[in-house]
Amino acid sequence: EVQVVESGGGLVQPGGSLRLSCGVSGFRFEDYAMHWVRQTPGKGLEWVSGVSWNSGRFAYADSVKGRFTISRDNAKNSLYLQMNSLRVGDMALYYCAKGSRIGVTDTSYHFDYWGQGTLVTVSS
Amino acid sequence: QSVLTQPPSVSGAPGQRVTISCTGSSSNIGAGYDVHWYQQLPGTAPKLLIYDNNNRPSGVPDRFSGSKSGTSASLAITGLQAEDEADYYCQSYDSLTGSVFGGGTKLTVL
Numbered sequence: 001e002v003q004v005v006e007s008g009g010g011l012v013q014p015g016g017s018l019r020l021s022c023g024v025s026g027f028r029f030e031d032y033a034m035h036w037v038r039q040t041p042g043k044g045l046e047w048v049s050g051v052s053w054n055s056g057r058f059a060y061a062d063s064v065k066g067r068f069t070i071s072r073d074n075a076k077n078s079l080y081l082q083m084n085s086l087r088v089g090d091m092a093l094y095y096c097a098k099g100s101r102i103g104v105t106d107t108s109y110h111f112d113y114w115g116q117g118t119l120v121t122v123s124s
Numbered sequence: 125q126s127v128l129t130q131p132p133s134v135s136g137a138p139g140q141r142v143t144i145s146c147t148g149s150s151s152n153i154g155a156g157y158d159v160h161w162y163q164q165l166p167g168t169a170p171k172l173l174i175y176d177n178n179n180r181p182s183g184v185p186d187r188f189s190g191s192k193s194g195t196s197a198s199l200a201i202t203g204l205q206a207e208d209e210a211d212y213y214c215q216s217y218d219s220l221t222g223s224v225f226g227g228g229t230k231l232t233v234l
Contacts, residue, residue: 035223044126045162045170045213047223059222095169108217110160112181114169 002026002113006096009118016086020118022079022096027113030054030074033099035111036081038092038120048094049081050104059104064090086122093117127152128214128226135232136204144229146197146214152224154195157217161190161199164211164228173212174199201231209233 008020020036035050049070050059058070069082079096097111129147136142146159153159161174172181174190177197189200197216201208214226 037225044228045215045225047215047225050223061222100175105222106217106219108158108176109223110158110172110175110215111162111170112172112175114171116169 002098004096004098004113004115006094006115006118009094009120011121011123012086013124014086014088014122016122017082017084018086018120020081020083020094020096020120022081022115024077024079024096024098024113027098029072029077031102033102033104033109034072034079035097035099035104036070036079037095037097037111037114038090039095039117040092046092050099051079052104053102057104083120086120088122091120091122093119126227127218127221127224128216130212130214130226130229132227133230133232135234136201137234138204138206140204141200141202142204142231143201144199144212144214144231146199146226148195148197148216148218148224150195151220152195152216152218153192153197155219157219159190159192159197160215161188162213162215164213166210170213204233206233 036048096115098113101109158176162170163173164170177192178190218224
């Protein structure tokens with residue numbers, strides 16, 4: 001059974017930093033790209049970032065480029081998102097999602113497994 | 125404002141057929157990138173419903189089907205059931221921005 005579990009969310013002031021983590025099991029982590037997708041309460045989904053299977057390629061939404069950094073540790077079956085210079089607009093439920101392919105750029109892919117999300121609140 | 129456009133809401137009576145449209149552009153759906161659909165029940169994470177335009181993951185009833193043509197795609201649900209009441213999202217890849225979602229459609233079963 002595939003399991004995806006996020007952690008690390010919480011309350012942070014504008015301009016602050018937070019590091020999200022995602023642990024997975026039930027599939028060969030090193031064979032797939034991994035992604036972060038966020039959802040503002042009551043609103044839609046927004047893809048945030050993705051990392052290829054071997055950390056050779058990274059992709060970011062324009063809204064977080066230069067502030068967020070995605071990384072993975074295949075030995076630990078873990079995905080991370082370092083979020084700096086947080087804004088009120090970053091406040092959302094952050095999902096970790098398994099990509100259907102190894103790559104993150106110039107390719108069609110979908111998200112076949114999702115975690116339950118970790119909530120990030122940005123407020124003074 | 126989402127890159128992919130969906131109607132905010134649709135509704136139908138039990139047993140009826142409903143469709144949800146997803147309209148993109150030449151940099152995403154029209155460029156040949158596949159379209160995928162997700163179902164999000166209240167208080168839960170999104171669940172993959174249709175992938176690569178018209179394929180169902182194991183366990184998804186054949187009441188759900190997808191299609192794609194030109195710069196648009198559609199999700200059809202036949203034999204509507206109360207348990208289908210949820211939010212539905214389309215997703216594709218955009219050559220300019222990366223992965224993109226539609227704004228979501230709330231399905232109400234009357």
